[in-house]
Amino acid sequence: MELVFVVLIGAVAAVLANLNIAVFNDGLRPIVGEHIEGRLKRRELGLTAFAMSFGLVIGFGIPFTITASIILIHSILLGTDIIGLIAPKNKWGTPVAAVVGGLYGWGLLAGLEGFVALFEKLPVNFLEPMGAVGTPVVVTFMAFPALAVAMQFSVKKGVLTFIVAALVRQLAVFVNESGFISIGGNVISLNQEGMALIAGMIFLFGYAMREKSEDGASVDLASIFSEKVKSIKKNVAFFMVIGALIAGATNLLLMAGDPISLSLLAEGKQTDAGIAAAARAIGFIPLVASTAIATGVYSPVGFTLIFVVGLFSPNVWIAVVVGAIVIFLEVMLLGSIAKFLDKYPGVRNSGENIRSAMTRLIEVALLIGGANASNAIAPGFGFFFIAGFYLLNEIAGRPIVRMAVGPVGAIAVGIIANILVALGIMTIG
Structure with missing residues (x-):
C-alpha cells in the first residue's frame, strides 16, 4: 500500500505539472503562468524549473527525508515539478x-530503505546524529509570526509579538508542569511551541486585518482573474485525487509537509505535528491563494490542510476521503477567499512576509541544527567544518542555498568522518 501511494503521488503530480495545472514550488507558479500566456517557451520553462528546484531537492528535501526516514514532501513534489515541466506537453x-x-516516487521510497541499511554497515553510522539537524527548527519556528509582523508593520510591534509569544510558551510550560489541565483524571499537556505559535498568529492577523489600502479602494481580485479561477475549478477532480493520496500517505506516516511536523513525527509526536501543520497551513493561505488566483496555477497540496487531515484522521481510508473533500472545498472557495483578501489588503500582503519570515528562521535553525549534528558525528571537527562551509558558500555567492548549508554540511561531515576512520586518521569514541 505504501508503495502504491508514493508511486501514484509521483505520477499524478508530474502530470499536473506537465499540463500546467499545478506546481509545488511557489516561485514557479508565476513563471508557469507566463508560459501559459505565451511569453515563455517550454524549453526555458523546463530549465527554469530545474534551476529553481533541483538544489532544493538535493540540499533540502532529500537530507530531511534521510534523517527522519519519512519523506519530506518537497523531495518528491519539487522533483515532479522538474519532470513534468521538462517533458513536452x-x-x-x-x-x-x-x-x-x-x-x-518509487526510487525515493526504495532508496530510503536502502540508505538505512547502508548506514548500519558504515564505520560511523551518522543517521541518528543527523536527527539533530531538525531539532532547533521546531523550537525557533514559533518566532516566525513576530518576524513577519516586524517585516510588515514595525520592529516595535514585532518585538511586542515576540515577547507575548515567549510568555505564552513559558505559561504553557508552567501549566504542564503543574498539571492544571486534566480530563478524566488524565493530565493534558499543552504543546508549548504550538501555543506560542497560535499567540503570534493572532497578533499577525490582528495587525493585518487593521491595515487598509492607502487610497481606501479595493482591488477585485476575483473579477480581474475570474478566468484563471475558473480554470483551476475546472481541474478540481485532479486536485481531489492527489489530495486524497497525500492525505492517505501522511496518515500512514510516509510523508510530512514541512520540516517542523517531520521532526515531530520522527520523535513520535503525531498530535504536535498536526498542530504545527495546521498553523503552517493557516499562515500559507494568503500566499497560495494569491498566486493561484493571479496565475491560474494551483498547488498540488493546496493550502497544505491535507497534511493536517492525514495526521488527525483515525485511519488511512478516512484520511483519503476527507483529504479529497478538503481540497475540493479549497478550490471551490477560491473566489470567496479572493474577496476576503480584497477586503483586508493587509492579510493579502502578509503572504510574502510570512514566507520570507519562515525562510529566514528555517535558514538559521537548520544552520544551528547542522552544526550540532556535525559536532555529534565528529566532535570539534564538525563545528569547524560547518563554520568554514557556511562562510565559503557566502563568499562564493551562495551556490548552495542558505537553507541547505546545515543539512548538506552535516551529511558531508558524516562522509568525511567515515573516510578518515577507514584510513585510521580519526577515531570516534
Missing part, C-alpha cells in the same frame, strides 16, 4: 511524465 510527453514521476 503533448500526447507522448504527458504519459512519459507520469511514468517517470511514478518511478521517481
Whole structure:
C-alpha cells in the first residue's frame, strides 16, 4: 500500500505539472503562468524549473527525508515539478511524465530503505546524529509570526509579538508542569511551541486585518482573474485525487509537509505535528491563494490542510476521503477567499512576509541544527567544518542555498568522518 501511494503521488503530480495545472514550488507558479500566456517557451520553462528546484531537492528535501526516514514532501513534489515541466506537453510527453514521476516516487521510497541499511554497515553510522539537524527548527519556528509582523508593520510591534509569544510558551510550560489541565483524571499537556505559535498568529492577523489600502479602494481580485479561477475549478477532480493520496500517505506516516511536523513525527509526536501543520497551513493561505488566483496555477497540496487531515484522521481510508473533500472545498472557495483578501489588503500582503519570515528562521535553525549534528558525528571537527562551509558558500555567492548549508554540511561531515576512520586518521569514541 505504501508503495502504491508514493508511486501514484509521483505520477499524478508530474502530470499536473506537465499540463500546467499545478506546481509545488511557489516561485514557479508565476513563471508557469507566463508560459501559459505565451511569453515563455517550454524549453526555458523546463530549465527554469530545474534551476529553481533541483538544489532544493538535493540540499533540502532529500537530507530531511534521510534523517527522519519519512519523506519530506518537497523531495518528491519539487522533483515532479522538474519532470513534468521538462517533458513536452503533448500526447507522448504527458504519459512519459507520469511514468517517470511514478518511478521517481518509487526510487525515493526504495532508496530510503536502502540508505538505512547502508548506514548500519558504515564505520560511523551518522543517521541518528543527523536527527539533530531538525531539532532547533521546531523550537525557533514559533518566532516566525513576530518576524513577519516586524517585516510588515514595525520592529516595535514585532518585538511586542515576540515577547507575548515567549510568555505564552513559558505559561504553557508552567501549566504542564503543574498539571492544571486534566480530563478524566488524565493530565493534558499543552504543546508549548504550538501555543506560542497560535499567540503570534493572532497578533499577525490582528495587525493585518487593521491595515487598509492607502487610497481606501479595493482591488477585485476575483473579477480581474475570474478566468484563471475558473480554470483551476475546472481541474478540481485532479486536485481531489492527489489530495486524497497525500492525505492517505501522511496518515500512514510516509510523508510530512514541512520540516517542523517531520521532526515531530520522527520523535513520535503525531498530535504536535498536526498542530504545527495546521498553523503552517493557516499562515500559507494568503500566499497560495494569491498566486493561484493571479496565475491560474494551483498547488498540488493546496493550502497544505491535507497534511493536517492525514495526521488527525483515525485511519488511512478516512484520511483519503476527507483529504479529497478538503481540497475540493479549497478550490471551490477560491473566489470567496479572493474577496476576503480584497477586503483586508493587509492579510493579502502578509503572504510574502510570512514566507520570507519562515525562510529566514528555517535558514538559521537548520544552520544551528547542522552544526550540532556535525559536532555529534565528529566532535570539534564538525563545528569547524560547518563554520568554514557556511562562510565559503557566502563568499562564493551562495551556490548552495542558505537553507541547505546545515543539512548538506552535516551529511558531508558524516562522509568525511567515515573516510578518515577507514584510513585510521580519526577515531570516534
